Amino acid sequence: MSSFASAGAIDLTLPSTELTRLLCDIPSESGDEATIADAIEAALAPYGHLEVQRLGNTIIARTSLGRAQRVAIAGHIDTVPINKNLPTKLERLSPEQAAADVPGTSPGEYLWGRGTVDMKAGVAVQLRLAAELVAPAVDVTWIWYDNEEVASDLNGLGLLAEARPELLAADFAILGEPTKGEVEGGCNGTIRVDIRTRGRRAHSARAWVGDNAIHKAAPILARLAAFEPSTVPVEGLEYREGLNAVRIYGGVAGNVIPDECVVHVNYRFAPDKTLDEAEAQLRSWFGEFELDFVDRSPAARPGLDAPLARGFLEAVGAEAKPKYGWTDVARFSALGIPAVNYGPGDPLKAHADDERVLLAEITRVEEGLRSWLTSR
Numbered sequence: 001m002s003s004f005a006s007a008g009a010i011d012l013t014l015p016s017t018e019l020t021r022l023l024c025d026i027p028s029e030s031g032d033e034a035t036i037a038d039a040i041e042a043a044l045a046p047y048g049h050l051e052v053q054r055l056g057n058t059i060i061a062r063t064s065l066g067r068a069q070r071v072a073i074a075g076h077i078d079t080v081p082i083n084k085n086l087p088t089k090l091e092r093l094s095p096e097q098a099a100a101d102v103p104g105t106s107p108g109e110y111l112w113g114r115g116t117v118d119m120k121a122g123v124a125v126q127l128r129l130a131a132e133l134v135a136p137a138v139d140v141t142w143i144w145y146d147n148e149e150v151a152s153d154l155n156g157l158g159l160l161a162e163a164r165p166e167l168l169a170a171d172f173a174i175l176g177e178p179t180k181g182e183v184e185g186g187c188n189g190t191i192r193v194d195i196r197t198r199g200r201r202a203h204s205a206r207a208w209v210g211d212n213a214i215h216k217a218a219p220i221l222a223r224l225a226a227f228e229p230s231t232v233p234v235e236g237l238e239y240r241e242g243l244n245a246v247r248i249y250g251g252v253a254g255n256v257i258p259d260e261c262v263v264h265v266n267y268r269f270a271p272d273k274t275l276d277e278a279e280a281q282l283r284s285w286f287g288e289f290e291l292d293f294v295d296r297s298p299a300a301r302p303g304l305d306a307p308l309a310r311g312f313l314e315a316v317g318a319e320a321k322p323k324y325g326w327t328d329v330a331r332f333s334a335l336g337i338p339a340v341n342y343g344p345g346d347p348l349k350a351h352a353d354d355e356r357v358l359l360a361e362i363t364r365v366e367e368g369l370r371s372w373l374t375s376r
Helices: 003-007 016-024 034-044 095-099 116-132 156-163 204-209 218-226 275-286 307-316 329-334 359-375
Strands: 051-055 058-062 070-076 089-093 108-112 139-145 172-175 183-185 189-198 231-234 237-240 242-250 260-269 290-297 320-322 339-342 356-358
Touching (some): 016 116, 034 058, 051 156, 058 156, 070 116, 070 156, 108 116, 108 359, 116 139, 116 356, 116 359, 172 307, 172 329, 189 275, 218 242, 218 260, 218 275, 307 339, 307 359, 329 339, 339 359, 356 359
Parallel strands (some): 070 139, 172 339, 183 320
Antiparallel strands (some): 058 139, 089 108, 108 356, 183 339, 189 260
């Protein structure tokens, strides 16, 4: 752990690249965000233009300038588990090394370590601008929240929406999820369902006495293997869907015919569908089986026709793209607030053991966001 993390102090006047490193060197796996939340709250306290509030380990900082419009800008402060990838370190990728990495990797100087991509670089940019911009062109509600990487019912932004929905009120929202500095509108929805088959146990030496539940799952797997993902246009963006088995289990012993098998399926659906419509689609595909829906998160439409969204795209010089993964923009969308994803970091490196962010990308996102917040 860095000496900074031990000291528990954050200097918000530092460059956002250095702030990223300092934030990442404070471990904050989901459920263990109190230390970093304390540090953020303390760092914001001296800034009189911000009204700072806290709900659990979620920190809210608001301007109240009487502007005609308000923007919510949010980022999560938790990470997936650390796997020998802290403390952070700087590394330089040559053109040859970049070409051998994931598609689209650029050569240059990177910050390596857990959370650099998902999403403390985005949080660092937001914190620096929250402290710096005393009189932005719009009122801003800055939100840094916990438990994004775990079960939806623990999500700090969701808990804030339930307990203090007035704090999320805005005309437009930006979530600092990693997008390589591009703008990704809306997001796919996601449903996870257990598809269960049942049989009858018997000794495997006398299999004819039993009824093999695993064998009964063959039609489920065949349909999944034959599935051809749709690409669905929504408000000018094309969202690619997906339907996949992500886990399968059944059986009790090596000499027992199994009486139960469960195929755990994840459906990623485009924002042209509601949750209920997506669930109905799954029932139409697998309706003859026993279905247990274990997780449902709605999709979010891009909302890029909103005037603030159009101005944002122009200011940051980006072309909008679809967001395939689910993000918390859906929580804003459910409240009728158009929202986009915009942050440094390559999503292909999120959660990876060699997670790393290009320093120039952090600076570029900071400059784009600053330009937009001060130009109108």
